[in-house]
Amino acid sequence: MESSVTSMLRDKGFKVTPQRLAIYGVLSHTTAHPSAETIFNELQPVYPTMSLATVYKTIEILKEIGLVQVLNAGEDSFRYDANVEPHSHVRCMKCGRVDDLENIDASAFIRNVSDHTSYEITGQQFYFYGICPSCRDSKAN
Structure with missing residues (x-):
């Protein structure tokens, strides 16, 4: 590379x-x-x-x-x-960790945005927020 x-x-x-x-x-x-x-x-x-x-x-x-x-x-x-490559991300709101979300098909959502706005969509970034498994497990203990 x-x-x-x-x-x-x-x-x-x-x-x-x-x-x-x-x-x-x-x-x-x-x-x-x-x-x-x-x-x-x-x-x-x-x-x-x-x-x-x-x-x-x-x-x-x-x-x-x-x-x-x-x-x-x-x-x-x-x-x-x-x-x-196009992919989404999820961020832990407790520790700040950011992970890739692979193999999630967002094409229907992107097509829906295009249909409702008449924009030709040329790119996108999706972010999701939550608590990661490590932080969730440490909170449970």
């Missing part, structure tokens, strides 16, 4: 740097949907001179070339996901 990321960056006129590859590496190897601050903190020991601004700028570049999607799950900061 690193070679395709390298190619995509170069094809779009962006420099390929170890920091950019590392930031994408963090995103592509997790389903935790980290914030920029989380990515920065994870990479700080390896890249001590890298700034938080570099993380934000790299995320914007990765978003621009279609390798990352930005999530706004109702928190103070955005989260990022290297899975750019």
Whole structure:
């Protein structure tokens, strides 16, 4: 995957740097949907001179070339996901965990929105909120 990321960056006129590859590496190897601050903190020991601004700028570049999607799950900061295929998310209102919802067919709902608004729907993001199993289990004990 690193070679395709390298190619995509170069094809779009962006420099390929170890920091950019590392930031994408963090995103592509997790389903935790980290914030920029989380990515920065994870990479700080390896890249001590890298700034938080570099993380934000790299995320914007990765978003621009279609390798990352930005999530706004109702928190103070955005989260990022290297899975750019259409899928929904669910967020725990107690601990803040965000999980992917895979294999949920939203096509009927999207078609219904299109039919009722006459919009040509070009994208969507669904967020669900609740209490995750870990928090629910710890509350029960």
